[in-house]
Amino acid sequence: MPSHPVLLPPRHYLNDGFGVKSWLLTRDHKRIALLYLAAVTVFFFIGGAFAVLIRLELATPAGDLVTDDTYNKLFTMHGVMLVFFFLIPGIPAVLGNFLVPLMIGAKDLAFPKINLASWYIFVIGGTFTMYAVVTGGLDTGWTFYTPFSTMSSTSAVVPAAIGIFITGFSSILTGLNFIVTIHRMRAPGLTWFRLPLFIWSHYAASLIMVLGTPVVAVTIVLVAADRIFSFGIFDPNRGGDPVLFQHLFWFYSHPAVYIMILPAMGVISELVAAFCRKQIFGYTFVAFASLGIAVLGFLVWGHHMFVAGQSVYAALIFSFLSFLVAIPSAVKVFNWTATMYKGSISWDTPMLYAIGFIGLFTVGGLTGLFLAAVGLDVHVTDTYFIVAHFHYIMVGGTIMAYLGGLHYWWPKISGRMYNELAAKVGAVIIFFGFNLTFFPQFILGYLGMPRRYHAYPPEFQVLNVLSSAGASILGVGYLIPMVYLAWSLRYGKIVGANPWGAVGLEWTTTSPPPTENFAEAPVVTWDAYDYPTQVEGHVV
Template sequence: MASTAPIAPLPTLPKKHYLNDGTTVASWLLTRDHKRIALLYLVAVTVFFVIGGLFAVLVRLELATPAGDLLSDDSYNKVFTMHGVMMVFFFLIPAIPGTLGNFLIPIMIGAKDLAFPKLNLASWYIFMIGATFGTYSVLNGGLDTGWTFYTPFSTVASTSAVVPAALGVFINGFSSILTGLNFIVTIHRMRAPGMTWFRLPLFVWSHYATSLIMVLGTPVLAITVVLVAAERIFSFGIFDANRGGDPVLFQHLFWFYSHPAVYIMVLPAMGVMSELVAASCRKPVFGYTFVAFASLAIAIIGFFVWGHHMFVAGQSVYAALIFSILSFLVAVPSAVKVFNWTATMYKGAVSWQTPTLYAIGFIGLFTIGGLTGLFLSSVGLDIHLTDTYFIVAHFHYIMVGGTIMGYLGGIHFWWPKMTGRMYNELLAKISAALIFFGFNLTFFPQFVVGYLGMPRRYHAYPPEFQMLNVLSSAGASILAVGYALPLSYLIYSLKYGKVAGNNPWGAVGLEWTTTSPPPTANFEETPLVTWDAYEYPARVEGHVA
């Protein structure tokens, strides 16, 4: 095959691009270029992922033995809390929108930047200030409420740094809101001529749906954490049963945001998936409009299912049934997406490169994560499963198996566009495989140990659960290697990676028509769009994979 391919000249980096357009620290920290801001997010969320990951390491080390022998009970409680807070608020929520969304949305729609570049930079600073409070609360004695801040424990019982952590989450929320607002306005107003709504890449559609949740849901979280902090400082009694308050009210407010927040985490990953699947197969995503509207359906129905977190919290029988049936309805658009991605592979030209591995890994893990969601939407079974390791396994399949697979797949797919260079393909494949197997070994046993009755957030546990916990800890160590590898070979590639050229994958999409890395203004001239998303020509000329 190599003999039939024309010998293309080796690609070279463009002379001028966004990375060398200003090299001072100020040119980065005061940049209004969405691509540079995306890289600021990339660095920041990587740091928080590493911190959150180190907490996870401590959790898995402690749980390798039934006795609580490595950490004290208070330390363990702080460790799992900080793992959750760091990962959810400072990694999972901002990861894909902040990095890939920021970098790609303007380029994908043929715009020079987001609608409000300064606001975009402000979002990053707000995020950093919020995250600093979060990190400060770790150093200042830690937080031991669980990432869910349940009252009245968080308001009257906990002696840890609840107020700084709540403040961190509160501030961070504004970053989400402003990013969401920026994306919505950008997608409405900044599309290039000819880029109609139904020519938008599905990545953009899913970010649009995500942005709606960010804008509509986050304020409720802000109100909730302010109430918690106010209750701690001023003892209002809103959540205090002894003074006519209702501790369960907190759970309603919290999950009204935090369930949709799951979709803030997973919808962008679904957007990445659609791009990866289309480019991997070099054909349009099967059922484009269904996939696009499935994102919106998930975002909308997702707002009405929060009560399924509270089936055992004394809610009324009929409320429980309504939340149960609505939760089942979310399964339908999620299933539609999985079927459409799978169908896209039919008669495709399926690449065996790293992004494809992440895409099929995502399909597998998200399918298990989604189907186990049916167990938990079933009130009659959720009574047994909730607050056990079954829950822990389920949401890690969605958040790690879904969001992080999507995130890493996206990073690998667009890395050549962001940096202009390729990473080591063999190492990338090895790490994708390690992550897939390590992940399953870590979390699959947790489904079993959960059904057997091991409660979550337990520092010590009965000895009969040890075997499954040891498997889980063993898997976690493989997973850790899988995550450490990309960090090293991606950094290495920045200097020594092969120059990628404009379109290393032979993919369609506006981002592949500009240089790698793109110029500061993204395109030499504003593109005129006359084709649908994923409209592949009969052959990708002269492409050497």
């Protein structure tokens, strides 16, 4: 450790131009990542506020806090905000945007103008959707099932649908940018099998963004056509099939789950390697597991429709394929665990999030087997069991990884370190709040409490109160990082280029990096996570 104080580099991307214009017209992927960070944080807290109101309402069996219509809008907007405006863009557009060029030794993404455009598209889409929220709200559920959404709902379906349609293009363009960048902009010597696993998982997620999103976009067009022009493509009175909508919707929205979780898995691979100071066990298996998940993810959409009048044989095929997609996820969990064996494991905050992720993702993944088993899915689908399951994946998985990644790369992003004690306390509160919120929901689901219920039979109350109590703890937990991260921006200790002693190209440049990322274009001659050759230290 140097004895003299560490200073920020004289020139870096944050002081390369000041003022609103230098941000809103920037083409620097790092600044665009921060624009995304601001936007998704706003949407995260809006979506979270809806969740708080939902849990408050459910503290008592009677529907007494808000009216039934209001409640329906609350859970719809909770889902829409957090799925389309936080979980899908969260890790790729913030961490991916910041890190993909840095990790592959590029000066920027392949198309910087398109990158900026996709942020504007995202914000415009979000604005449309917020417009729908304030003018009448949306009460279709985030799934927009027909014919309710096309023929029955009186809420602002069209503005919300347009908002999601627009936002989809932001996702497509981000994925396109990543794919081209990873193919064409890697530093000399950085072969595919030397890439960090973060890049592999972003590549896999980008494939889904590019190939899945257009299908939901055109499905939204059909819904809008039915609603605006009364076309009747999904109208059963004219021979239209409302279930066809579900096929088209889930063809995207199931793979979309992997848009949310694959980048999270990439973050966890980085965290586990960095805080064990060790290569990822079975690197190639983890890399190909990402691609395997992306490909299989396109073939399992029908498992959302086991009780929707599907033929028995279709159900069996989708069930079979859904079990197969569990395997690459399991392989990843086993490899992360094996990586920890004989590591040099630090207990820094990002590692706490990584450990939390592995545990919660394991529970979330295994409870997915309940839902893939078609005979059991019949009972638990559309109940709180499924709500608990996907929150274990989305909140316990994706948000844990997002926060872990944000803490790990925070010194790179800001040049400063947050308060470690506050961060540890926050991580532990989030972990316990999360489990208290969502574990009781598994039991509620098997008992038969349906999802999207404003009022429920009194015997379910105790478990609901536990869940609501957990939600209040979780809500406080999410506010804590806001405070100390903001505080660190001004008062945090200045760190050098590589505060964690981690390997990876992003740690070879200054913190914060210069606008062009590297003073000298890097040449790579080593494998990913090659600790013995890349850092000085002794092997345990």
